[in-house]
Amino acid sequence: xxKVTQAQTEISVVEKEDVTLDCVYETRDTTYYLFWYKQPxxxxxxxxxxxxxxxxxxxxxxxxxxxxxxxxxxxxxxxxASQVVDSAVYFCAxxxxxxxxxxxxxxxxxxxxxxxx
Amino acid sequence: NAGVTQTxxxxxxxxxxxxxxxxxxxxxxxxxxxxxxxxxMGLRLIHYSVGEGTTAKGEVPxxxxxxxxxxxxxxxxxxxxxxxxxxxxxxxxxxxxxxxAFFGQGTRLTVV
Numbered sequence: 001x002x003k004v005t006q007a008q009t010e011i012s013v014v015e016k017e018d019v020t021l022d023c024v025y026e027t028r029d030t031t032y033y034l035f036w037y038k039q040p041x042x043x044x045x046x047x048x049x050x051x052x053x054x055x056x057x058x059x060x061x062x063x064x065x066x067x068x069x070x071x072x073x074x075x076x077x078x079x080x081a082s083q084v085v086d087s088a089v090y091f092c093a094x095x096x097x098x099x100x101x102x103x104x105x106x107x108x109x110x111x112x113x114x115x116x117x
Numbered sequence: 118n119a120g121v122t123q124t125x126x127x128x129x130x131x132x133x134x135x136x137x138x139x140x141x142x143x144x145x146x147x148x149x150x151x152x153x154x155x156x157x158m159g160l161r162l163i164h165y166s167v168g169e170g171t172t173a174k175g176e177v178p179x180x181x182x183x184x185x186x187x188x189x190x191x192x193x194x195x196x197x198x199x200x201x202x203x204x205x206x207x208x209x210x211x212x213x214x215x216x217x218a219f220f221g222q223g224t225r226l227t228v229v
Contacts, residue, residue: 044221045160046220047217047218091159091160093159095214104175107160109158
């Protein structure tokens, strides 16, 4: 069963539109961590945010905001007033116990965002 | 500060050939990882290391081997490449459990 679901494969918006990227996760752990990463066309993965399961406060960083709701197992990402430079693939990830006391990141399949001028 | 550096960035192999991908980090991180990225599948963990001299299998370890002889380096080896190993490979490191991982720029490997 998929642990991290990003149902939106591709989203296309026009510059200055707001856009929300959905992330739904599945875990039986009470303590876990959620992440968002950005992968621009250049290919590297850039860390955006980490949230632990005990902190349900929404976070805002400039044009970016995140809505974490444990009741719906969702960790959605909103870009306000999108810009062309926001065009990238965005990955949501869940950290869960693996083996040997290690936690591994489980990535969603990613959402490709295209922002057009 | 270079962060995480992968070598090479591109490579084409013939089926059955071997190669080693090198990952180097200069952040003194304990944890290092190798992932592969395939279309529509996100990133999947191949192997990981929780410290110098230690390695462990991830989700998709078959066909790969790794070594962590020095804390800053994590090597991924393909002994006999297969077309199914055509992928983009990412190395990452993190300071400790559940902290953000820093990724290299990726290695695009094609096996023909």
